[in-house]
Amino acid sequence: MKSTRIAIVAFDRFTDIDVFLAWDLFNRVRRDDWQVKIVGTEATHTSVAGLPIPMGAQVEWANEADIVFFASGPGIRALYKDPTYLARFALDPERQLLGSMCSGALLLAALGFLADQTATTYPTTRAELAAMGITVVEEDLVVHGNVATAAGCLAALDLCGWMLERHAGREVRDRVLGAVQPVSKGLAWSGASR
């Protein structure tokens, strides 16, 4: 059976929660045919809060992934105008789901996947994204076909939920998102498996 591959794209000075929330959610699927890797350009990348984490693969692994999730963070400003970095990606929304958190939209735009579309991003990168000719809208999640942008860290729940539903079904999506809700506010004693 072919695996489902999920690539979370990280880099130095990534926003901690925008990598780790997606990492946690995607790993809750817990199926043998489900592979989640954080990918980058070095063996290790360090978050904006100073936490170094090992990469599971280099960014090229994303090119063969089913789902590509661009994280965000101040470090993205050194990358989205770097032709050498951008040239390492060969993505295709015809065969892949592509999504971004917050400033990750700058990479999706630089790679050409937001042209003639609306998109969302974090307040602090709104002007930069608009300067690239993208119509930026004040929404938490914007989906066009197989490309989605999300903004505001907790909107990762909606973005990952959309990706999970598309690749694993509604039931898995509901189980995964339900398992992280607060007890008595979405998660009952009777629920959850971890």
Next chain:
Amino acid sequence: MKSTRIAIVAFDRFTDIDVFLAWDLFNRVRRDDWQVKIVGTEATHTSVAGLPIPMGAQVEWANEADIVFFASGPGIRALYKDPTYLARFALDPERQLLGSMCSGALLLAALGFLADQTATTYPTTRAELAAMGITVVEEDLVVHGNVATAAGCLAALDLCGWMLERHAGREVRDRVLGAVQPVSKGLAWSGASR
């Protein structure tokens, strides 16, 4: 000026988001006198999803911290009945805020801080906590004086929020929690600083 120290207690097989959400939120305070460390018993601990992260200090650092946040995860079952591990802690709610996420309540209970109180925990550890004589209630956050238990990953927002308000004030709490809300659902274009 004396620093405010925050210790996030981790271990092997920690639940990813229960360490990383607190880590992200506490680091958003960004004050020079604010120190956040993930502490453990080894140089590196690996999450339940398989991510190894370096510890900022050994668990004894928590004994001098102002805020001690016990994370959760399957690995806690090997620890909360281990006298050698428990003996490394010398915590005191008279001078420290103590809190737990999900199964972290088992450690707070084993250390004697939940006696004669109500507490909450994740559904899967409810029976174990009750077997220690604790009155377990189906709530997202339970606070008694300087000791709090929270359950369901996203309840970390409330637990960290309580800790932030106590040590940094309401304004900092509101800024930090506001910065991670979804755009248009708690975070406006005009908000946020990262």
